Amino acid sequence: MAMGMSKRILAAAAGLTIAATPVAAEKVKVGFITTLSGGAGIIGKPMKNAFELGMEHVGGRLGGFETEIFYGDDKRKPDVAKQLANRMIKKDRVHFVTGIIWSNLLIAIHGPVTRSNTFLISSNAGAGAVAGKRCSKDFFNVSFQNDVMPEGMGKYMTDKKIDNVYAMAPNYQAGKDMIKGFKRMYKGKIAGEVYTKLGQKDYQAEISALRAAKPSAVFIFLPGGMGINFVKQYAQAGLSKKIPLYSVYSVDALTLPAMKDAAVGTYGVQHWSPDLGNTVNRRFVTEYRKKYGKTPAFYAAQAYDTVLFLDHAIRKAGGVGDRDKLRAAMRAGDFPNTRGAFKFNNNQFPIQNIYLREAMHENGKYFTKTLGVVLSAHGDSYAKDCKMKW
């Protein structure tokens, strides 16, 4: 039959081509997926920049092996992320899929990627949904688990005996997780728990209600534009000086320039800061500033760490051929990184320090200053539900 004949010819031709290629050392192939277009591109681009900087620092070779990186733009859509991951695995045959900013995209690709004998490394997303029962031996998170930041804030405010806190977050999964995490460690009284509309711009109504509740402090999780709007309006309502504001993931290198004085004096917690003194971090921040003209934010640091993580593990395991050996090398978690103290928990999420930071204005610059450690060597609360032991 015609079809069968052409199939045979094709197969023969393919065979000849393979025979003609000299056997080469195994190339390491890595896929890196972030959001590069649209509004959220301001997070993805620095991550890609930092990843490229990291590759430069390891001489373009992970673990000493020739490396090929495949970049993908997920446009912040779960099904696009899934398509990208699919293409990287089936067409580009990557050994690692890395990157991923958003928790919902992570959840979308987690199952398919881990089932396909490919390692998945999250450089930012830390959804609790994949940290507990659904933990996987092929999934590593080198950034953080979402809940640990609000947990750190909850502990800090409890220790400081700040009672009567008003909590606000947007009404979506991450927002609810943040408040839940906060309440896990905060033992004081909650003056109010408010969920706003995702993407809401104007918070005057919430600010009016907040003032009427007379809390002693306000805790918010309002990432990106939402945080910028709220913090500005909070200051305009005259509350910045009256009721102290505490936040997670809301005041950072990206949003602070748009908030300026409105944010000064607010407190936040984070697992990393540009002013952390370890050698790796100092090199990263200096070189990043030199090359890209801006101070990096935590997601960039995580993308950089991803490169160092892979480089160290591949070198230690002697290649990507033996996946079990590679996994053991990755689990050791002793790679050089921007955070200093770092270990993996049994669910392959980080155990790291959480620091308290304050937004300041000095010498015409707005930045966050690290004040101290709030939680040291803190593991997330989902690890106990993960059945992995090693």
Added chain:
Amino acid sequence: MDPLLLLEQFFNGLQFGVMLFLIAAGLTLVFGIMDMVNLAHGSLVMIGAYLATTFIGWTGSFLGGLALAIPATFAVGALVEVVALRTLYRRNHLEQVLATFGLILFFNEIVRIIWGPISLYSGLPDYLTGQVEIIPGAPYPVFRLIIIAVGLAVAGIIYAIVAHTRLGMLIRAGASNNEMVGALGINIKSLFTFVFALGAVFAGLAGMLLGPLTSVEPGIGEPLLILAFVVIIIGGIGSIRGAFIAAILVGVVDTVGRVALPVLLRAFVTDAAADTAGPAVASMLIYILMAAILVVRPQGLFPARTG
């Protein structure tokens, strides 16, 4: 809920409503007169905000920046109308929707390329950052009071134009039957361009006022656009009066609903359930309101023309 707080929330709703009116006014005019669905109207809000922020930066003066941004937005509006939208008047609504949908993509990206993707800082001069105690015990931001004043003033100006000038008469005539107006020898093309640019200025003004309150970044227009459409549907297409009343209604319902619903629900279900269901129902409230009104009056509250 404490009655003073409720009163304060009404003020918040009024301010939000007035802002919606600024956006809806241009939209309903363009609809009413040119029979055109313009999804890119939200982009004009964004462009106004960007222009104002830039000019304020150049001149160092808030009012100076605004004074430059308003005519600049008029010019942009006129340019967009002549270059991109004129061809759409003859087309059916579906094609207008899709073409202006494409325009949204284009504008958001152009803004991103020119000004960068990061949020611009947009602040207020010191003399506008204070509070006033209009309600005892509740200091209210001065700037928001100014927004209410500006919105009401613009509403007044529009009313004056539409009811008492020749231009207004042309607008009203055009809203009922633009072919006839053309047949009577009026330069329809210039009228359309002018009306569109005027609508652009109102929308841009909303953006300029919103900038210091919120953020200036690509895509800030789209969520407001949807609400503006809800406003003109409720108010009746082509009716300025309808747009005003509907805008205030929508603003108040949305604002008061958002804070009152969780509290109200606590009377019926557990606290935890109310805290999660409350925001959900609150986001849907406006659409439920619109559906309810359309069931009773499918043409909106004050339709400018039949059919």
Added chain:
Amino acid sequence: MDRRQIWLSLATLAMFAAVPPLTVIFDQPFYMDMIARIMVFAIAAVSLDLILGHGGMVSFGHAVYMGVGAYAVGILSYYGLDNGFLQIPVALGASALIGLVFGAMSLRTTGVYFIMITLAFAQMLYFLAISLEEFGGDDGMSSMRSEFGGVIDMYDAMQFYYVIFVVLALVLFGLHRLVLSRFGMVIRAARSNDRRMQAVGFPTYRYKLAAFTLASTICGLAGVLFANLNEFVSPDVMHWTHSGELMVMVIMGGMGTLIGPVLGATAFLLLEEYLPQWMEMAMTNAGEHWAIIMGPILIAIVLFGRGGIHALFAATIWRSGGKRNG
């Protein structure tokens, strides 16, 4: 409805059918997944064509039914009910019911009011989905592929592909017959002059509502396949921009031709996939600015694409001189 549409439909279906063996020969399994995804959207686009292209009902909230179908699968899967024979009827029933309710209210309005009210209803469901904390909310949730009691293995890429293919073929065939029937005639006639049809004695509202409900049901079926394809459901699929994209697919392919939207979905999704790559090849870092080219392309399609891709084939291949759409 003429011969060229039938030939074009058969040719397109034949090409889709040939994809899996070709991907096996060239050892490019990725492309089978990519075309499978295109077919799922094609089904949704064809369902929109029934009401938009043939009935003139510009529904700006059609993507919502994909979400309903997807969530039906996702929610049942969440409770361990993976049986496809259960999931599909539930999904179709839910889509039909919601379509009926939304349609009943929306069809009381006409023109631009109709467009906006369908958009508003879509927004409602979108926000509702985000607030469903139990089912992942904005993050969405993973779901398993449907089980069919060992008869079909949805995890086998080729079997899954042909399941989607068969659904697409059946939908095309079924709607083709429907459009040619009296029902279809009433719908199309009501589009050009509703009042006249009513005067003649047809209760056009009921016909339109029936068509609307049918379209939402078929779109719900596309949603079932979508959830299976991604092994994941999230509110994102209900966002109004997706409804806009479905409308673009219909116009781009050729409204009112049934096969047109299939071609439109193919062209649109391929463009979405490859445009950034082409731009990247032309200039580094240009790929992320794909929207600045995509926007004008959409506008150009609307302004100059009389009759869409379908008309392109009609003109160049057959030169039949017959009536053209648009």
